[in-house]
Amino acid sequence: MDNKNNYCVIMGGGIGSRFWPFSREARPKQFLDFFGTGRSLLQMTVDRFKKILPVENIYIVTNNEYAKMVQDELPELKSNQILLEPMRRNTAPCIAFATYHINSFNLDANIVVAPSDHLILKEDEFLSIIQNAFTFVSKHKTLLTLGIRPSRPETGYGYIQMSEELLDGVNKVKVFTEKPNLELAKVFYESGEFLWNSGIFIWNNKTILEAFHQYLPEITNRFDQGISTFGTDQEKAFIDENFPFCPNISIDYGIMEKATNVYVQAAEFGWSDLGTWGSLYEISDKDEDANASLIANTLFFDSSENVVTLPAGKLAVVQGLEGYIVAEADGVLLICKKNEEQRIKQFVADVKLKYGEKYI
Numbered sequence: 001m002d003n004k005n006n007y008c009v010i011m012g013g014g015i016g017s018r019f020w021p022f023s024r025e026a027r028p029k030q031f032l033d034f035f036g037t038g039r040s041l042l043q044m045t046v047d048r049f050k051k052i053l054p055v056e057n058i059y060i061v062t063n064n065e066y067a068k069m070v071q072d073e074l075p076e077l078k079s080n081q082i083l084l085e086p087m088r089r090n091t092a093p094c095i096a097f098a099t100y101h102i103n104s105f106n107l108d109a110n111i112v113v114a115p116s117d118h119l120i121l122k123e124d125e126f127l128s129i130i131q132n133a134f135t136f137v138s139k140h141k142t143l144l145t146l147g148i149r150p151s152r153p154e155t156g157y158g159y160i161q162m163s164e165e166l167l168d169g170v171n172k173v174k175v176f177t178e179k180p181n182l183e184l185a186k187v188f189y190e191s192g193e194f195l196w197n198s199g200i201f202i203w204n205n206k207t208i209l210e211a212f213h214q215y216l217p218e219i220t221n222r223f224d225q226g227i228s229t230f231g232t233d234q235e236k237a238f239i240d241e242n243f244p245f246c247p248n249i250s251i252d253y254g255i256m257e258k259a260t261n262v263y264v265q266a267a268e269f270g271w272s273d274l275g276t277w278g279s280l281y282e283i284s285d286k287d288e289d290a291n292a293s294l295i296a297n298t299l300f301f302d303s304s305e306n307v308v309t310l311p312a313g314k315l316a317v318v319q320g321l322e323g324y325i326v327a328e329a330d331g332v333l334l335i336c337k338k339n340e341e342q343r344i345k346q347f348v349a350d351v352k353l354k355y356g357e358k359y360i
Contacts, residue, residue: 005108006057006134008049009098012042012070012116013063013085018276018341020348021332022309025360030116031069034280036295036312041274042116043073049112052127059083059102060116061094086240092254093246096212096219097239099205104231109205110134113251118200119283121270129267133202136265140167143211143256144202147195147264148271153185156276158197158252160264161188173262176252195266199273201251207261215255219246277325277341281307291318307338332359 016029023029030042039047042060049058055076061083062070070082083097095113102109112130120126129146137144147160158178162171176197180188188194213220222245223230226238247254256262272283284292289304296310301319308316308326316326325341327334336344352360 003053003057003134005106005110005138006053007102007106007109007111008053008058009095009102009111009113010042010045010049010058010060010116011091011094011113012060013066013088013094014117015088016117017345017348019280020344021329021334021359022327024330025357027069028066029274031066031073034274034294040073041119042070045114045116045118046074046077048120048123048127049114049130051123052131056081059098061085061098063088084236084239086243088248089243089246090248091251092216092249093219093243095201095208095251096216096223096246097243099208099212100223100227100230101235103205103209104227107205110138111203111205111208113201115199115273117274118198119270119272119274121283123269126267126269126271129265129269130202133265136168136170136263137202137204137207140263141207141261142167142203143207143259143262144170145173145256145262145264146198146200146202147266148198149266149268150189150194150196153182153189154196155179155182155185156278157273159185159188159194160197161194162264162266167263170263170265173256173264176257195264196271197252198267198271199252201256208255211255211259215258216247216249222246277307277327277336277344278338281338305338330359 012030014028015025016023019029031040033040046058059081060070064084064086067082067084083101133144156179160176161174163174165172222242229235229238272279274280281292284294286292289300291300291303292307294309295312296314296316298308298316303318303321305323306318306321306326308318310316310328323338325334325336325338348360
């Protein structure tokens with residue numbers, strides 16, 4: 001299949017607050033090198049898609065304040081490949097922005113939409129699946145998502161239930177389910193009918209535009225008024241004026257859970273969304289007591305199942321801890337129970353209330 005009509009949109013505007021203090025508003029997690037490889041998560045994502053797409057077909061949607069960081073990290077991208085949001089409005093407006101932009105010069109585009117902060121260990125398998133997905137959506141008027149076969153009853157991911165209805169060997173989606181409790185997650189895992197929702201989507205531009213018009217007219221009514229500005233020098237001014245009026249809604253809630261032409265490709269390619277310290281711990285190398293240490297040097301005594309990350313060159317000596325996150329970055333030290341990491345967002349809010357923006 002000729003790949004000139006295939007595009008990638010990478011969503012890179014989030015702040016990664018669940019990875020505080022390692023991830024900060026001034027430099028969120030997509031710009032960080034978690035594994036000491038010399039490449040950030042965003043750079044690794046672009047490197048991955050460059051293997052199957054022309055670099056000029058890769059677009060980054062990010063926040064205005066991260067424009068320079070994206071340009072510095074990805075000098076191979078032209079400035080018109082970095083689409084800047086004036087404010088955060090969740091994934092549906094982000095995807096609509098990129099869709100209208102690409103549609104302004106290619107009506108036949110097939111697009112993969114991917115977050116900037118996922119880890120994929122089996123890249124060859126992943127890229128093969130993406131290429132097959134491009135073929136699928138170019139032939140069928142469908143909204144396709146990738147579902148990950150679960151390896152455990154996980155409460156931190158959304159789930160997709162597959163129906164028995166097939167189209168070219170791909171299952172139609174029966175229902176999307178938000179993050180379940182542990183009891184329900186066990187049922188999902190044991191049933192074999194459910195997949196983890198990866199948040200990676202593939203579709204043809206015409207198909208997703210029709211879905212936006214049908215399910216999110218509050219976005220398309222506004223964007224259609226400035227359709228002639230997309231792809232031109234006037235696009236930025238139009239977006240700056242109109243984007244803030246878009247609803248703050250995810251593509252899952254806004255379209256995928258409502259549309260009747262949604263399909264899911266089951267896959268296994270060593271995926272982690274790196275959304276939490278727990279997810280990072282799961283994929284990290286561990287010692288004989290299941291402790292994980294990232295970047296810095298660490299000595300553990302009478303300790304187990306901890307994850308520790310400090311700036312390069314530092315040493316941590318940890319004694320008597322079990323199941324903790326220990327993270328230091330830019331003047332902030334976090335020590336938090338791993339099974340209570342959902343409280344980190346509240347910690348950040350409390351820090352901001354007491355000390356202002358200095359540590360956020």
